[in-house]
Amino acid sequence: MKKLVFVMVMLASVLSAQAAVVDASDYEYIIIEDIRLNGLETVTEKEVLDTIVYGVGMVYSRYKTRGDIKKLYNTGKFEDIKVSLKNEGGRTVIVYEFVERPIISRILIKGNKQVGDGDIKSKLDIEDQSIKIKEGEYYNELMAARAVAEITKMYRDKNFYYAKVSHSLAEHTETGRELPGKRVRFEIEVEEGEKVKVKSIKAVGNRVFGVDKIKGLMDTKEDGWFVSGVFDEDKFIEDLKKILAAYHREGYVKARIGPYTIGEIDINRGKIIDGYVNIDGENNAIHIEIPVEEGIKYTVKSINASGSSLFEEEYVLDRIETRKGRVFDRAAYENDLNIIRNLFSGKGHIFAQVKENVVYDDDVGAVAIQLEMADGPVAYINQVKVRGNYVTKDKVIIRELNLEEGQPFDSNRIRRAQENIYNLGFFDNIVIDTEQVDIDRLNLVFEVTERKTGNIGLGAGYSTVEGIVGYVQLSQSNLFGEGKGFSADVQFGNQKKSWQLSYKDPWLFDTPTSFGIDVWNIFKNTAYNNQGYDLDTYGFNLSFGRRIGLEHKTFITYRYQQDKFSNISSQLQGIVHEEETQISSITPMYVYDTRDDIFDANRGAYGSLSVQLGGGLLGGDFNYIKTVGDIRYFVPSFWKFVLGMRARVGHAAGYDYSYGSAIVPVVERFYAGGTDTVRGYGERSLGPIAGGNFLVVTNIEYKLKLVERVLTLAAFYDSGNCWMNFDEVDWTNPFLYSSVGFGIRLTIPGTVMLLRLDWGYGLVPEAAPPGGQIHFNIGNIF
Numbered sequence: 001m002k003k004l005v006f007v008m009v010m011l012a013s014v015l016s017a018q019a020a021v022v023d024a025s026d027y028e029y030i031i032i033e034d035i036r037l038n039g040l041e042t043v044t045e046k047e048v049l050d051t052i053v054y055g056v057g058m059v060y061s062r063y064k065t066r067g068d069i070k071k072l073y074n075t076g077k078f079e080d081i082k083v084s085l086k087n088e089g090g091r092t093v094i095v096y097e098f099v100e101r102p103i104i105s106r107i108l109i110k111g112n113k114q115v116g117d118g119d120i121k122s123k124l125d126i127e128d129q130s131i132k133i134k135e136g137e138y139y140n141e142l143m144a145a146r147a148v149a150e151i152t153k154m155y156r157d158k159n160f161y162y163a164k165v166s167h168s169l170a171e172h173t174e175t176g177r178e179l180p181g182k183r184v185r186f187e188i189e190v191e192e193g194e195k196v197k198v199k200s201i202k203a204v205g206n207r208v209f210g211v212d213k214i215k216g217l218m219d220t221k222e223d224g225w226f227v228s229g230v231f232d233e234d235k236f237i238e239d240l241k242k243i244l245a246a247y248h249r250e251g252y253v254k255a256r257i258g259p260y261t262i263g264e265i266d267i268n269r270g271k272i273i274d275g276y277v278n279i280d281g282e283n284n285a286i287h288i289e290i291p292v293e294e295g296i297k298y299t300v301k302s303i304n305a306s307g308s309s310l311f312e313e314e315y316v317l318d319r320i321e322t323r324k325g326r327v328f329d330r331a332a333y334e335n336d337l338n339i340i341r342n343l344f345s346g347k348g349h350i351f352a353q354v355k356e357n358v359v360y361d362d363d364v365g366a367v368a369i370q371l372e373m374a375d376g377p378v379a380y381i382n383q384v385k386v387r388g389n390y391v392t393k394d395k396v397i398i399r400e401l402n403l404e405e406g407q408p409f410d411s412n413r414i415r416r417a418q419e420n421i422y423n424l425g426f427f428d429n430i431v432i433d434t435e436q437v438d439i440d441r442l443n444l445v446f447e448v449t450e451r452k453t454g455n456i457g458l459g460a461g462y463s464t465v466e467g468i469v470g471y472v473q474l475s476q477s478n479l480f481g482e483g484k485g486f487s488a489d490v491q492f493g494n495q496k497k498s499w500q501l502s503y504k505d506p507w508l509f510d511t512p513t514s515f516g517i518d519v520w521n522i523f524k525n526t527a528y529n530n531q532g533y534d535l536d537t538y539g540f541n542l543s544f545g546r547r548i549g550l551e552h553k554t555f556i557t558y559r560y561q562q563d564k565f566s567n568i569s570s571q572l573q574g575i576v577h578e579e580e581t582q583i584s585s586i587t588p589m590y591v592y593d594t595r596d597d598i599f600d601a602n603r604g605a606y607g608s609l610s611v612q613l614g615g616g617l618l619g620g621d622f623n624y625i626k627t628v629g630d631i632r633y634f635v636p637s638f639w640k641f642v643l644g645m646r647a648r649v650g651h652a653a654g655y656d657y658s659y660g661s662a663i664v665p666v667v668e669r670f671y672a673g674g675t676d677t678v679r680g681y682g683e684r685s686l687g688p689i690a691g692g693n694f695l696v697v698t699n700i701e702y703k704l705k706l707v708e709r710v711l712t713l714a715a716f717y718d719s720g721n722c723w724m725n726f727d728e729v730d731w732t733n734p735f736l737y738s739s740v741g742f743g744i745r746l747t748i749p750g751t752v753m754l755l756r757l758d759w760g761y762g763l764v765p766e767a768a769p770p771g772g773q774i775h776f777n778i779g780n781i782f
Contacts, residue, residue: 021634030060033091039098041079042181051075056095060085069279077101077138087119101138102182105172106415111190115158120188123150139169139184148188153223153504155192159230161279162193188711193315197229198222201284206292208252209243213716214290217242231286236277237269240290247294248330253367254295254360298328301366305340308373312349316340316373328367344375348408350442351376379409382441384606388448389481392426397446399507400424400548402455409442419596421446425752426478451476451750463777466528469493483507514545514555524569530672530683532569532690533576535562535667539583555589560620563667575690576666583665584620587612595634600745600780601750606632614668615660624664632782640705644782650695670695673737674724675775677719680739680760681768687722694726696736699781703745712745718760738763745780752779 006400020597032054037045069081080099085092108125109117124133124147131146148165155163165188172185201222203211215221218239223229242697244262247255258275277420278287285756290661302324305316317323318683320336338352338649344352355372385403400420414432421430428451435443454476475487485504502517523540524531545553554613564580587610595604608630615623628650635643650670654662669691674683675695684691697720704713719738743758758775762768 013510030085030092032056032058032060032094034088034093034095036094037098037227038094039100041100043100048096048098060092073132076140078770087449100181101140102136102169102184104133104135104139104172105179105183106185107135108185108187109190110187111742112192113194115155115190115194117153118232120151120190123147123154126339132716133186137184140209143508144186151188151190155190157230157232158195159195159228160192161196162281164190164191164193166608173651181208183254188734193356194284195288196231196279196281196284198231199280199283199287201288201290203292206294208297209247209292213246214292217246220288224444229286231245231277233269233273236288237272240265240272241366243292244540245291245331246411249332251297251299251327251329252294253298255292256295258291258293271311281341296362296365298360298365298367299369300324300326300328301361301364303369303371305371305373307346308352308375308450310375311343311373312350316343316371319343321367322406336719340371340373342411344373344434345411348378348380348410349376350409350411375569377440380441381405381409381444382409382437383443385435385443386448387445389450390448390609391453392448392478394485394757395483395510396426396478396481396507397448398514400550401446403444409444414444416447416550416684422476423598425599426483427451428750431499449620449759461778465749467493467495469496485650486682494525495528496522496524512547512548514543516543516545519526526569530673530685533565533570534567536564536566551592551594551641553591553593555587555591557587557589558585559587560584563665565666572690581621581665582619583614583622583668584618585614586618587611595632599632599708600705600712600747600754601632601644601782602705603749605634606630612668614665615658616655619660622654622662622668623657623660623662624652624654624668626650626664626668634782638700640708642703642705644699644701644703646697646699646782648695648697652693653726664691664693669693672697672720672721675758675777675782677718678720678737678739678760678762679716679741679758679775680762680773681737682773686720686737686767688724692722692724694723695733696720698736701782713742714758715742716740716758716760737767739768743775753778 019707031664035049035054035056037048040048051071053064053218054068070077073311074080077100078098079101082097084095084097086095106665107118107121112120123131125131126347129146129150131143131150133143133147144167148167149166152163155165155514168187168189170185170187172183174183196597198220199222201211201215201218201220203209205329207230209510220239221227221229240257241262242267244255244257247253254613257265257272263270276289276291276410277287279285280287300322303317303322305313306315321329321332321340323335337356340354341352344350353374353376355374357370357372358451359368359370381403384398384403386394387415389397401421403417415497423425427448429449431447433445435445435446438444439534448589455473457471457473460468460470470491470492473487475485475489477485479486483506485502487502489502490499498521500518500520500522502516504515515555519540521536523534523536525534526532536691537596539559541557541559543555543557545556548554561583562580565576565581566578567579568576589606589608589610592605592607595601595606608628610628612626612628614620614626628648630646630648632646634645637643650721652664652668652670654664656662670693671684671687671691672678672695673681673686678686697718700715701714701716705711706713717738717740719736721734721736739760739762741758741760743756745757746755749752755777756777756779759772760775761772
């Protein structure tokens with residue numbers, strides 16, 4: 001008994017002497033009979049008991065104790081925690097002694113004049129950096145230090161390079177009331193100083209590149225009329241890399257900034273900033289001097305590739321840019337190595353190796369390159385996995401892949417599978433990963449990030465075609481997570497009123513057969529799209545489609561609609577009549593599509609051909625055949641530029657039948673000019689006033705994708721015309737109205753909705769409005 005008492009006394013003294021540490025060798029037989037919590041002021045006993053694992057009757061464990069202490073500290077509410085075991089009247093009690101952190105009652109900012117309180121407070125609550133300094137929260141010294149560092153950085157970004165930021169605590173008492181716990185006032189003291197701007201940028205040692213070219217490569221700019229002269233250390237370091245990369249592209253592959261190669265700049269950034277950036281405190285100026293060692297220019301003396309049984313040397317060298325006699329462009333060479341590796345991975349040899357031996361001859365400025373290729377074994381897909389799809393069912397993704405277990409690991413097919421998943425429109429991001437399960441087998445993992453696919457909306461908008469429009473919309477493009485689509489849409493505006501119900505199942509009964517149905521009622525007045533009459537339409541269509549592989553689709557659509565014409569403009573009197581007509585038609589359609597992104601393509605082609613048969617055995621008031629061909633082609637240019645081309649040709653003609661008119665109805669005729677055909681001209685302003693039966697339109701766009709899938713700039717050239725009949729065209733010199741212009745496209749983040757704003761200038765002045773035409777619409781012209 002004395003021995004046990006001695007152990008308990010020693011244990012209590014050790015535990016009480018060390019904060020948050022229990023140093024015990026063996027408490028296997030100690031049963032906790034009571035738990036005592038001391039020092040709690042603002043934290044409730046329930047919060048603590050819900051956090052710790054101990055309960056009365058449990059065996060004491062030093063490992064559990066350490067775990068509990070860690071969890072309690074992680075709540076951010078405690079400054080100190082001590083744990084001890086006590087024997088009171090023969091009962092073992094575990095005692096927690098707490099010292100709570102003070103609570104911030106008020107935040108006070110002093111000394112700031114050029115930067116507002118709101119900007120400073122925004123740096124006190126940054127979730128992704130674990131900073132949370134707010135009134136009513138527990139004070140944390142580490143968070144405070146991080147917040148001060150962020151505020152200081154913000155001041156530097158605003159050119160206050162000498163700004164000093166500090167923080168302190170002061171006791172705070174709420175007037176007229178007492179609150180539990182220690183309350184403090186968190187004070188931020190700022191000494192802003194004067195703005196410091198970049199006044200000069202110089203380069204020394206440069207002979208090939210002039211200083212103006214070097215400056216042009218940099219994001220860091222000298223202070224000027226339209227330039228802020230902001231100095232940002234991170235941007236400056238990246239600027240130095242850009243300078244060396246530019247030298248590398250010109251063959252100066254051993255160029256350096258001072259003694260540093262492009263790979264050594266990051267790890268020596270401190271020395272670089274101190275050595276090349278001079279801060280003049282007296283004049284509030286920054287002077288930058290960049291020492292350049294250009295070295296000599298290298299050309300490719302020879303390049304050979306050997307060792308592969310899959311590819312001949314000539315086949316490999318024909319597919320790369322690095323060639324004998326050309327300037328040795330380091331960036332192009334690195335890309336060439338990736339091209340060669342992709343050749344192997346496209347055959348399933350993802351473990352292929354390309355060893356390079358580059359020999360520099362400094363005497364003549366030449367490089368000899370020897371590439372040793374090793375095919376390696378073929379890798380096979382062991383299993384295809386999908387992760388991150390919490391709403392979308394696996395089958396919706398798997399059926400788009402065209403990949404099977406046991407197939408060779410073909411990187412081209414896998415990239416195409418990734419594009420197919422994105423084209424569903426359900427995901428913001430798709431990342432491909434692998435898990436090696438054997439020497440030649442890997443699991444292929446598609447990690448997806450789902451986007452919101454349902455929408456309940458009430459709003460208003462404007463487009464050049466429809467004018468001001470209000471809408472109420474309920475839509476879900478991934479119904480039940482099965483890829484089915486449903487929408488109910490009501491629009492009301494000064495030119496158009498409509499309601500529409502749609503349903504689509506792209507995989508009917510889990511087969512590559514699609515089914516869709518639409519029911520609608522649309523009223524468009526005479527101002528809508530410059531049509532010149534009021535049109536009230538209601539109808540429905542039924543569509544079935546069949547996918548043939550991943551690139552080919554066929555459709556057949558039946559449509560019935562009834563049109564009521566009224567309020568005919570004087571220009572259309574005698575051409576369009578106040579009447580009610582019926583159209584009954586069936587349209588087979590073929591589609592070929594290899595685009596990488598159906599919403600905003602970078603590469604690939606799209607082609608479609610449809611033949612609409614109206615009337616005849618199908619009934620209706622009109623007997624006609626309408627054929628439309630549509631071809632689009634996209635090719636990446638350089639950097640973020642993409643060239644897109646489109647051509648559309650349409651022809652329609654009536655035919656005789658035992659009942660009905662042998663003419664093409666007004667609503668099925670072709671129209672040219674405006675937002676979606678030839679920009680720079682008014683809507684429907686080119687060709688016959690009531691539409692024609694033959695159409696030719698071409699569009700060329702050169703796009704710069706500033707922010708991928710978000711912001712795009714475009715320059716365009718459009719041409720086209722519409723004729724009443726095919727035989728009116730002078731094929732020796734067919735006249736096409738043309739235009740040029742530019743535009744901006746914005747894709748709303750988290751959606752596939754694209755807003756398009758274009759300005760076009762018609763090159764046929766007598767048909768175009770003076771000063772050009774602005775077009776605004778939703779959706780891409782391609």
